[in-house]
Amino acid sequence: MQQRLQRLFSHTATLPWVIFLWSAAEILERVEFIAHKMHLIAGAIMMPIGLVASVALSMVALILIVVWPEIKTRSWVLKLPKSPHEKLEEKVDDTKSALVKSLQEINKIRDLFGGQIQQLGQDRTKAIEERAKIGSQISKLEYDLKVITKAIDDLGQGFVGTMLFLDDITILIMEADQSLEALRQMARLCPGSGAALRPFSRPWWACDASEEPPLVIQWAAFQKNHIEHCKFFAGLFQIPESDVIYAGLREYLTWNSQDGTDYCASQLLSQKNTLFILRQNRAVQVSAMLRQAAAKSVV
Numbered sequence: 001m002q003q004r005l006q007r008l009f010s011h012t013a014t015l016p017w018v019i020f021l022w023s024a025a026e027i028l029e030r031v032e033f034i035a036h037k038m039h040l041i042a043g044a045i046m047m048p049i050g051l052v053a054s055v056a057l058s059m060v061a062l063i064l065i066v067v068w069p070e071i072k073t074r075s076w077v078l079k080l081p082k083s084p085h086e087k088l089e090e091k092v093d094d095t096k097s098a099l100v101k102s103l104q105e106i107n108k109i110r111d112l113f114g115g116q117i118q119q120l121g122q123d124r125t126k127a128i129e130e131r132a133k134i135g136s137q138i139s140k141l142e143y144d145l146k147v148i149t150k151a152i153d154d155l156g157q158g159f160v161g162t163m164l165f166l167d168d169i170t171i172l173i174m175e176a177d178q179s180l181e182a183l184r185q186m187a188r189l190c191p192g193s194g195a196a197l198r199p200f201s202r203p204w205w206a207c208d209a210s211e212e213p214p215l216v217i218q219w220a221a222f223q224k225n226h227i228e229h230c231k232f233f234a235g236l237f238q239i240p241e242s243d244v245i246y247a248g249l250r251e252y253l254t255w256n257s258q259d260g261t262d263y264c265a266s267q268l269l270s271q272k273n274t275l276f277i278l279r280q281n282r283a284v285q286v287s288a289m290l291r292q293a294a295a296k297s298v299v
Helices: 002-008 011-029 032-037 040-046 048-074 084-155 159-189 214-236 261-298
Strands: none
Touching: 002 011, 002 048, 011 048, 084 214, 159 214, 159 261
16 A cells, blocks of 8 residues: 555656646636636646546546556556566566575575484494494403403313313404404495505594494404404413414504505404414314323223
8 A cells, every 4th residue: 555655646647646736726716827828738628528537537647657557467458568667676576586495495405414414413323332332242251251261260271271262262263254354344335434445554443433434443443352352362371472463463453554455354364364273273282182081091
């Protein structure tokens, strides 16, 4: 309603207002001086019918000025060019629509990234929980080894101690095999990771889940624990660490080697073979002891 009133008093309505006021003044005051000086058209307008018609036409023109923008946009018969003001308003409306659409797209992108960040946070939490679970398992294994140590102290260095030796070294062989398979799986599933290119170039177990994939961190932690178990095993059964840890693998204990994945895999395989040979030698010793005991029993 306010816009229509503004159109009623705009510069476009000047002529209808002049005609209307002038005709109304003529009807009220009958100014004969102006009537005699007007052209034939003015004389016709001065007639009663002309005055009434002027007033009517002025009113129609004013009404059209007020409602013309709506009629022009809705009517398919009257197709007139848009005024500069209308074109400007149309551009402003188009710009507003484009901005609203852009804001909607930005909100969608923000929601998408928000969901991804939340997922990353959940993955990080899961990785931390997995690492804590591995730590708990390691603690349990250390406790079990302490229990075994006490059992060995109680039972002495006899047949039972030998069986514990074979059982523990079998576990170490399984760990070495699992570490080798995990390294190959890491190189296959995480080809772009630094650990996949140079596995022992950095202590990956100390990395955060956002820096490296969980598979890399788990493998490095598992490999580190395997070395510690080998050292503990050597101290427990009082044998040199060089008999338990392969020489090439001992060079990686500083975690700053630049060797590639294939060469590191060969070193882990040699570690497994070293443990296997150690178990085989002890089994041969047990077999010899049993034969000696059997021979003594026969004698």
